[in-house]
Amino acid sequence: GGVWLDFxxxxxxxxxxxxxxxxxxxxxxxFTLITPQxxxxxPTVEQTRLHDQMESHLVGTGEGLQLTxxxxxxxxxxxxxxxxxxxxYIQQASHARWKVKSVSPTFMxxxxxxxxxxxxxxxxxxxxxxxxxxxxxxxxKEYVAAAGFAKKSPPTPVPKGEWLSLTDEVPEKEWKAVVxxxxxxxxxxxxWVSRFAHKEISEGISVACRVMSKPSxxxxxxxxxxxxxxxxxxxxxxxxxxxxxxxGLVST
Numbered sequence: 001g002g003v004w005l006d007f008x009x010x011x012x013x014x015x016x017x018x019x020x021x022x023x024x025x026x027x028x029x030x031f032t033l034i035t036p037q038x039x040x041x042x043p044t045v046e047q048t049r050l051h052d053q054m055e056s057h058l059v060g061t062g063e064g065l066q067l068t069x070x071x072x073x074x075x076x077x078x079x080x081x082x083x084x085x086x087x088x089y090i091q092q093a094s095h096a097r098w099k100v101k102s103v104s105p106t107f108m109x110x111x112x113x114x115x116x117x118x119x120x121x122x123x124x125x126x127x128x129x130x131x132x133x134x135x136x137x138x139x140x141k142e143y144v145a146a147a148g149f150a151k152k153s154p155p156t157p158v159p160k161g162e163w164l165s166l167t168d169e170v171p172e173k174e175w176k177a178v179v180x181x182x183x184x185x186x187x188x189x190x191x192w193v194s195r196f197a198h199k200e201i202s203e204g205i206s207v208a209c210r211v212m213s214k215p216s217x218x219x220x221x222x223x224x225x226x227x228x229x230x231x232x233x234x235x236x237x238x239x240x241x242x243x244x245x246x247x248g249l250v251s252t
Contacts, residue, residue: 001072003097004029004090031068033086076108111196120243127197128237136189137231140224143181147221149228157229158204164211164219175214183215186223193230197237201226 001021008019008031016035022028068081068090077094081087094100106113110132116124137144144150190205204226211219 001026001029004031004070004093007093008090027072029070029072031070031081031086031090033066033068033083035064035066073109078105078108109196110192118241123242125240126237127239128235129193129197130234133193133230133234136186136193136227139189140186140227143220144224144228144231147224147228149224152228153232154225154229157201157226158207158222159225162218162222164207164216164222166211166214168211168214168216168218170214170216174216178215178217178220181220183220183223184212186220186227187212190223190226190230198230198233199238200233200236201230 004019005021008014008017016033018032020030022030066081066083066086068079068083068087070090071078077100079087079090091100091102110129112128112130114126114128116126118124187205187209190201190208194202194205204222208215208219208222208226
């Protein structure tokens with residue numbers, strides 16, 4: 001992040017450019033480029049629409065302003081912007097420092113992302129993790145079946161009316177067996193799904209993680225039910241729309 005901040009805020013090397021980093025989510029960057037009117041190339045209809053959408057959320061933007069937003073996750077980056085040459089320049093500068101390559105934007109970090117447009121011109125992005133979920137189901141298939149979900153589809157991600165707590169009496173032999181079976185691993189797999197495409201299991205996996213130090217067989221079955229539920233609902237995913245809803249979702 002410091003490389004982008006130093007390079008693009010250098011007025012001599014990059015006149016008209018600026019870069020800032022979001023304080024609360026330091027993997028998120030905003031790049032701006034202000035070009036003189038005489039240097040501007042006529043934007044496409046799509047670029048104009050995107051610029052107007054982004055500009056509506058900003059204050060004090062003027063003529064000749066181009067925007068790019070970049071999200072960096074470990075060694076993977078996403079960019080969305082109003083100007084293709086601007087994004088290409090950011091990519092070139094990044095390549096000079098780290099050697100990067102372009103890949104399809106439809107799949108990243110185990111998440112498939114499909115962008116469509118409705119009849120009103122709104123963007124719709126649908127996030128699913130079918131391939132990742134298939135891998136988790138395959139890894140725990142025998143345990144899911146042993147929990148009673150070989151063919152049975154659970155109506156909810158976790159059992160109704162059941163709760164997990166560290167105050168539960170769990171014999172040492174039991175919780176050690178559950179830990180050895182891979183309780184931490186299955187919780188990690190479920191957390192990954194809950195973060196991106198299936199908020200329906202967020203409460204269930206949160207509760208399951210609270211008993212990480214002494215998980216019971218009941219806790220293990222909670223996790224197997226979540227896997228079975230994901231298996232049967234893997235195409236639900238999560239959908240975002242650019243129709244300026246009053247309520248939004250922020251996940252960090």
